[in-house]
Amino acid sequence: MRRGAICAAGLLVALLLPAPAPAREAEPRRAPEPNTLVPAGAVRYAPSGFPDRIVATPAEDPSSGFAVAWRTGATVDTPWLEIVEAGDSPDMGAPRRIRATTRALTTENGAAHHHRADVAGLEADTLYAWRVQGGGTWSPWRQLRTAAAADAPLTLLYFGDTQNKNASLTTRVSLEALRHAPDARLALYAGDLVSGGDGEDDDEWGEWFDATAALRSLLMVAPAAGNHEHFEQFEDTPRERRVLGAHWPATFALPGNGAPGAEQTTWWFDFQDVRVVVLDGTSALDMGTARAQAAWLDGVLAGAASRWTIALIHQPMFSPRQDRDNALLREHLLPVLERRRVDLVLQGHDHVYGRRGGLRAGQATPQYVVSVAGAKQYRLSDAARDTMAPVAEDTQLFQVLRIDGDALHYEARTATGRLYDAFSLHRAAGGARRIEEHTGDRIGQRDCPRAATLKGRTDRCWE
Template sequence: MLLAALWVAAGAVGAAPAAEPNTQVPVGSRHYAATAMPDRIVASPAQDAATGFAVSWRSVPLDAAAVLEVTLAGDSPDMGQVRRITARSQALQTENGAAQFHHADVGGLQPDTLYAYRVQGQGSWSAWNHFRTAGTADQSLTVLYFGDTQNKNLSHVSRVIRQGWQTAPDARLAVFAGDLVSGGDGQDDSEWGEWFAAGGWLLPGMAVAPAAGNHEYFEEFEDTPQERRVLGRHWPVSFALPGNGAGVARSTTYWFDYQDLRVVVLDGTSALDLGTAAQQAQWLDGVLTGERPHWTIVVVHQPLYPLRAERDNTVLAEQLRPVLRRHRVDLVLQGHDHTYGRRADEAGDLPQYISSVAGPKQYRLSEQARATMRPVAEDTQLFQVLRIEGRTLRYEARTATGRLYDAFEIRRGRGEARRFTEVTKGRIAQRDCPRPHSPKGRDDRCWE
């Protein structure tokens, strides 16, 4: 009671909230420097997630080739006979010093089987991690989807990831819709360090599928006639992705099948700023042509229907929407606008276009978004849970404390028929920004 009274009294003072720094470590700290111990371990699905996965990790530069060990997970501490896989390695020099990133492809596995793996550092090994391969098309599947994390990953985003995993402990796949970090300002590597710290045990133990956002790029030759967008050096080394992407954006586009779901990841920044929208649309058309799983999700950072004022993603939308409609895509998962909004396609209930945000950077909704989307939200950190069970896909958006904010179901009928149903029971009321400006005084943002 005393603590509550003190809390209320402190709130009554009305002190303006202070803007937090972007990372927990002070400027100049090398807390996230690479060491002999392997770290930044993250697993990603192979193109066929039932038979393989890939792992990326980091260490100091090694004297010999890095190795991953994998075996069937058992109940004894004796792991038995292990399979050793030699990794491909690439050096990276950052503000935190020299590092080496390693990628290992683990193939030839059995579906729906629990494996144990560990990765090597300099005279050291990681913990044994568990990873279960995808099952068969008729098995149920739970997916976590996170919008932009980007800022204050360890301070604020970590609670959203934890709450997501606590809400859906059976999740096997995690999708991140881009802008994982903010980037730049001499703390790029520390920001990546805090993204991995925020992800904790989820990253090495689940199939992680990230999209590249505009903050994974940087401006080369900024404020000169030669200014251009360039993919940051951390992206290609931080993830071991399928490598089956569009030729114009091979390292940032890819696709994979996970049970009865096909996931296709696009690069909206390359499409908009580097002129590759038409080529990516053509590649997407090819990936979706022919026999494929019953459910389809496309992930792209920039929303085809923007939620923030003064956004223009017309080129991306004009190229992609015809392909999405023709191939009857179910969901388009997006980020970028740091608010929440959902709407149907102009031609029908599907695809459902969803934009969300997991991090604390919060913008304000445009009047256009408020008029065309339901529901919408400001000032709200969210995660999403997708559950596929047989002929039904259920979607839920939940707040950082686990409260239900949005939900719907898609049910497959015979042939290609789909029936879309809103689920309103249990939703909390619409959330809008309660303050006139952000802690730094910006009226176009609700929070920094």
């Protein structure tokens, strides 16, 4: 064949063959996200004359009062809180004034003053407008409704650990929770609100307040202290000991009705027909207060006239995470929770989801729940997969509780609002409980799809 013919034949073959597929662009390598959105060297959360970090917590009787904590710069001493019954006119009348107390706290963001005002003598189920003072400034007016009568319906929210990347990734969980429960009156947090111990503790608290801004503008907040709200004093010395971090008592205005030795982190209150008891698992495990907390818990539960009881604690009675076991809590606190038939034990710490019933087969209460709202995600243990249902990895969650008379309805939803777990507790004559599972609309079990985190850790799913 002549050379020209050969070239023509080759061209024909080339035209008939399929074109080669374009080379696939490699997926860009993702870098781990920093724990805060504050760049190194930037000052984002310096205190000033403007009041910030405003949070209302329940009094022992939230139908007649609540307490408020807030922060300013160090030049502001004993400012005022103003409160008035909310009205439709901008002229709501002359507000009542309450003088705050002040304590100092110096952090990497500078010297601050934290203030506390206790509001009492309010009417039940009444909407109040209130604001707090700074240095020649005031916060915007906020509105908060006091607890109603015991037999009125109640909606509340529960969040597991927020802890990491709060502004970046906890914010969406807070907003989705409000979308699903716009009538909520109370938000419970199961500890480890921040991570801490990394030189940017105050930035982390600033981001927690940013992430919860919408909730805090409308609801009372009830937090439990986690291990990350404590720190190791005199670390790596013979004097090493666990102590409560300085932010906690300055940040929240709690009732002070707690267990001996853990007065700043244990407390209780009655919100309508629910007695909520807040425990400190870190203090029980590491600071020698387990026995005292158990005796206090027994007394608080024995004195409850409410139909429903909820215990809030950071470390779980039954840990769903690999290589964790809180035996001391089961030795001292678990017998009280079981004997007093607490309805819900709401927990965090393990950064997965898991639910199980009490010690006896077929027992409706307590229901022990572990959940996580934040970005850090661990892996489930084999034991959790055998003893808990449902369980989840790699999932940010919030929980909605609706209480109406003799029924308590529970929902766990993902950060996008999808239903993951649901059940109801029903109270029969004599106080006996019956559980009803709701499985129809739940999505399927979520397991971690990654062999390692972006940092290469195989013991976690995400960080």
